[in-house]
Amino acid sequence: MSAAAALPPLLATDALSVAFRGASGWMTAVSEVSFTLREGEALALVGESGSGKSVTAMAVARMHAGMAGTRATGTLRWRGRQGEAVDLLALRGEALRRLRGREIAVVFQDPGSALDPLFTIGDQIAETLRHLLGLGRRAAAARAVELLQLVGIPDPIRRAGEYPHQLSGGMRQRAVIALALAGEPRLLIADEPTTALDVTIQAQIMELLRDLQESRGMAMIFVSHDLGLVAEVAHRLCVLYAGQVVEEGTAAEVLAAPRHPYTRALLDCIPSRDGPPPRGIPGLMPNPLAPPPHCRFAERCAMAVPACREAPVPLRDVAPGRRSRCLRWEALA
């Protein structure tokens, strides 16, 4: 770990913003997100609908590249395989295609949409292997079966010959993970990968992701709305609200002692054995495309004071490796 720590991080995002063009001009969906990610590290982007967690993750994967009406600004600095610094936002054409799958792979919530219904699971993985790694037909087919085995699909030789509709939801998600691993990516982005699954199957997929991430030393960005689930995989957390990071730190610290009232309130929404039943958070999240010009959580915050409604609140260091976007973070300590 000490040798890896001496290297620059695998990914450093600095003031990453994503804007969409609407009827009345550019509107910012995510503003100035900054974080770093090392090999072997799992970062969770946590938030509710409209928080910008998926938009941030998709911007890292450059999914918006070439999409009209979408603009990503800021810096995404990647450490290439030879240690060279790569500006991900500047990648175009072939370099961008090499990034996807080889460097960064994505697993989505709905495994159905990532698989082509007309091809067998084995053929889809083999095709990806030939494209990404230049393997020959036979080598690719053999490697596809190995990958299916790696992700815990029983009887992988037979399963390789099946079509997506013949697999259960859990098995489809395993196949999608096998597909994502085909190019031996250094960063795996998992966007709510278990939301569509039953809870006992979710537990299996979480175990698989954790094992793969640890055994392969991959970096992972795990996107979720569920703080309980996130606690199972993430080393670090970024909590997002209405398009901004409101709190960041190690998972253990943030969950044990939040330094932002939104994180606190979100934790209080989860029923616990001994605590009072949750009350929820009154009010609505402001539209992140047209946010108020001050603390975005102020309207729903039980701790808000007049100063919270006067000016934007910056994200500040509150302890080593911990940041909070709250004027009153000390009142939570």
Next chain:
Amino acid sequence: MTAPIAEGRALVMEFGGPSLLAPRRRPVRAVAGVDIAIRRGEALGLVGESGSGKSTIGRLLLRLARPTAGQVLFDGQEITDVPRPALRPLRRRMQMVFQDPFGSLNPRMAIGTAVAEGIALHGLARGREARDRAAALLHRVGLAPGLHGRRPAALSGGQRQRVAIARALAVEPDFVVADEPVSALDVSVGAEILALLRELRSERGLALLFVSHDLHAVRSLCDRVAVLYLGRVMEEGPADAVLHAPRHPYTRALLSASPGHPGEARGPRIILRGEIPSPAAPPSGCVFRTRCPHALPACAEAVPALRAMGPDRRAACIRDEVMAA
């Protein structure tokens, strides 16, 4: 003990099955012999994963579907075979809240009108009085008067679920089935809706069947819980007792797999292997045995009976020595 407001006896529900074109097709047994009773004023949580039959049981108890076998009783009266028109007077007393309120609200009708319509339809009030009652109820569920003229599309998901709850309660029912009412909502909004249901239930002495995949949500709302797997009840009892000390291996595994509050110790992790079998071809004997870490050969032989396991508790497992530990 008060008589149950809603009751199902030996309920069986099959879908599909042989037809002219597919004479050998096996029926899917969504509910495979379930006894269930919701007492007056009680909230029962019905928990299970896909294919457990939890939603089907809710529909059977409301007679939105007719069981293949078994009996449905409402307030002591058997309604299993009562034809639809004759059910009309009972409909007012039993209501349903769905997961997706968008699907159950008329997109062209202002929400105040939609709630007033239910009141007028059941002859509880008409005209101005119906509208006033609707407004009072919408206000009670947390929708300010300024919103009452809006259509569903102009509301957030949580607000729409509040409308659905108001509409169900407008006719003053004795029994409400809420089928996954918060699973489409954000955590902070879902918790608010659960809190609202909790308040309304105690205010109105409502009996509630809360259908959910989420054991933790059940704990925060329900008095009792029944855990289903492949159309059968695995365990039932007081929610606190079942969730503190489950007596069935499936409940234990489900509890272990549910993330819950990150600050809370979760005990040893149990990760079930394999998949939920198809309800069209359930395992012999105990339906859970193919994934059960404690299964014995005997578990394949006979369907285990739901047996008493302490006051008001029953579980369907023959491995007493494992489960008492």
